[in-house]
Amino acid sequence: MMVATNLAGRILKVNHAGEHGAVSIYSGQIFMARFTAKLLLPELLTFRAHEENHRATFHNELRRRGLKRCKSYWLCAAGGYVLGIGTGLFGANAISLTTVAVERTVLRHLRHQTELLADDADAISAISSILSEEQEHHDAAENHNRTPGVFGQMLSSALAGATESVIWLGMRI
Template identity: 55%
Template sequence: MGRIKLGSDRRRGGSGELGARILKVNHAGENGAVNIYAGQILLARLTAPSLVAELCEFKAHEERHRAVFWAELRRRQRPRCRSYWLCGLGGFVLGVATGALGRQAIAATTVAVERVVLRHLEHQLMMLGGRDKEACEAIASIVTEERQHHDRSACHIAGHGLWSKVLSPLVAASTEAVIWVGMRV
């Protein structure tokens, strides 16, 4: 996935505009994450009951992350990303599908999503550093929990099983595509 070019920021009104676009996409992505966990929780009660408490914890973190980005968007008087509801629907469908497949698929999904998200968050912090303090603070406030989601879920994956080989690349590519589209709508 291509990175956001700083030059495109200048055409659209400076670092505040780039920060706002990033925050909108991050907010939509957090809505997707909340709904991934909601779908997984629904099915994990049957397929992976030992993960339900952890999934509920992760969902609560994602709800907080979504609120952080929404508060910053409201402060800037910016609307939600146009992809907000689509991310929520897509997240729920992904959550239900992977929840139905069980523990390994649930964990592989979280690892794949968080790997992409962490890479984007680190890139965003680098791009916005010294240019948009408030956006950087909002982004930095969620990184530790996102890393915990990745690392804790990675512990549930037995070796490099089927779900890591098959599901992870599809989920990672889908996550990249959602971010790419979100930055352009």
């Protein structure tokens, strides 16, 4: 049980840091969307509010377990904000491609986590409580996407790889 408890703690820490990164991505995109994609602002504000709630869910579970946040917490914030500003600079399509790529990766990890942590009802509850909103973000953004083209495909691949890398790093530091 100790191994599962340690794994659950690491996963919850990384999820908390990831949600902080997501808040930062949306914050950067919201800043830029005022100039490049005004029509997306209401949706981006809603998504950021969801991510703030998700971050609070994981924060509360970490506190309940007596765990500190992940060492990658501020790295996720800084990287997320830069990513949000950068993709927001390219407008609505890049913003939507970012959400799809990041959420697709995150959803795969969250679903896998529910299998790994099947014996930890509290961890499963925290993870499961955010799945539908993360799926909603993915689906709404996917509906905005035009045919991505070469730039969009490269951006999507790079973002999925970066998201995987941040998760991998968070689990190891």
